[in-house]
Amino acid sequence: MSFFKSLFSKKEQPIHSYADFWNWFQQHEKKFFKVLKNQDDIHTLFFEKLSPKLNELREGFWFLAGMYADTTAELILTADGVTKNIVFVEELVAAAPKINNWKITALKQPSDVSKLGVNIDGYKFDATSLHFYAINHPEMPDEIDIIITHDKYNEENRTSMLNGMYIALDVFLGELKTVTTIDNLDIINTIDATEELIPFEKLKDFLIWREKEFIEKYQGTRHNTKNDNYAAMEGTLQNGLPLLAIINAELLHWDSKASHPWIVHVELNYDRANNNGLPTDDDYELLSEIEDNIVAQLKDAEGYLNIGRQTADSVREVYFACIDFRKPSKVLDKIKKTYQDKIKIDFEIYKDKYWQSFHRFMHE
Known part of the structure; x- marks a missing residue:
């Protein structure tokens, strides 16, 4: 143990970039290899060394x-x-140098069902x-709604069953396909199935077919x-x-919503608890600057549609519907860092093919 303590006791340079991380990793990769090969105290000698360095680079x-082998x-x-962290994992792995005796992989990869x-x-x-089956929604024909069945499922063990289901999907489909191809997912007991059961090994082919059909459409x-x-809409919490909300009413009735299935939800917390929760003039100027900055980088012609915004209780929420999640992840991450000393910004990206998140803004 004292041998490993001496290896990591030196003051190390902070990690600010992908290159910094890989330079650090290369300095210790031979020791890490030996720990994994010999099945030594992997948690202490590898995991506890690697985790803080990754966190220095970014959370997630x-x-x-x-x-x-x-x-x-x-x-x-x-x-x-x-979803919003996937592109950064891909970039970090793409930046990795060739390291003898190491295979560096981005995201959990698919494997054979066996x-x-x-x-x-x-x-x-x-x-x-x-087993699985798909639920068809005539009003939402492009929705991929998958039901997984397991004969041991019950409400008491739901948490364990959900964990097992997601891990199994990551192993079989791979992390990226699990996140990007399935819109809704649930698990039930086999006896509660309402459709004919399909062998689990056919799920991959089913999703490939649905994805190909969707892309062509x-x-x-x-x-x-x-x-x-x-x-312009007004309401009361x-x-x-x-x-107060300003929404692209015409866009919400567009008949090709599913072509832009990724919803970006940005929260700008001006948090000044005055003016009845609405922005002051100074707040408004900063909020407008940030929103203009986002719109300038996420252009509608490139597949990033600004649905609108909502302002209330010291928070402005801005919404986009997008053809992909990678560019918005990078744009919002950069903007968040740019304004971190002026305002708290957070964002999430999730899949919602039919923009059901915005039904509250729609008036027939």
Whole structure:
């Protein structure tokens, strides 16, 4: 143990870039390889060394590690299913140098169904125990709504079953496909199935077919918002504070919403608890500057549609519907850092093909 203490006792340079991280990793990769190869105290001698360095670079990096082959260790960097972090995991791995005896992998990769053998809290998740079927929604024909079945499921073990289901999907489909191809997902007991059960090993082919069909249907779909009509709305929150919204009413009735399935939800917390929760003149100027900055980088012609904004209780929320999630992730992350000394900014990105999040703004 004293040998490893001496290795890491030197003062190390802070991690500010992908290059910094990989330079640090290369300094210790031989020791890390030996720890994994010999199955030493992996948690202390590897995981506890690597985690803080990844966190220095940015929050949201997770990892798995083990022996890929007798002479090759594998480090899998993952976003753990968080959409807005995927692009940064991909960039970090793309920046990795070639390191002898190491395989560096971005995101959990798919594997053959025969290798699927997940055990969670005594429950087994494999090709024998799992089946699936899809629910069709005539009013939302492009929605991919998957029901997974397991004969041991009940409401008491729901948490374990959900964990096992998601891990099994990551192993079989891979992390990226699990996040990007399925819109809704649930697990039930086999006896409660309302459709014919399909073998779990056929799920991958089913999703490939649906994805191909979707891409062909919406290839090249665009929307120009220049001449759209915007609606101003007023309301009152449950706490009595006023709510103001400006929404692209025409866009909400567009018949090709599913072509822009990724919703970006930005929160600008001006948090000055005055003016009845609405922005002061100074607040308004800063909020407008930030919003203009976002719109300038996420252009409608490139597939990033500004749906509108809502302002209430010291928070402005800005909404976009996008053709992809990678560029918005990078744009918003940069803007968040640019204004971090002036205002708290947070954002999330999630899939909502039919923009159901915005039904509250729609008036038939």
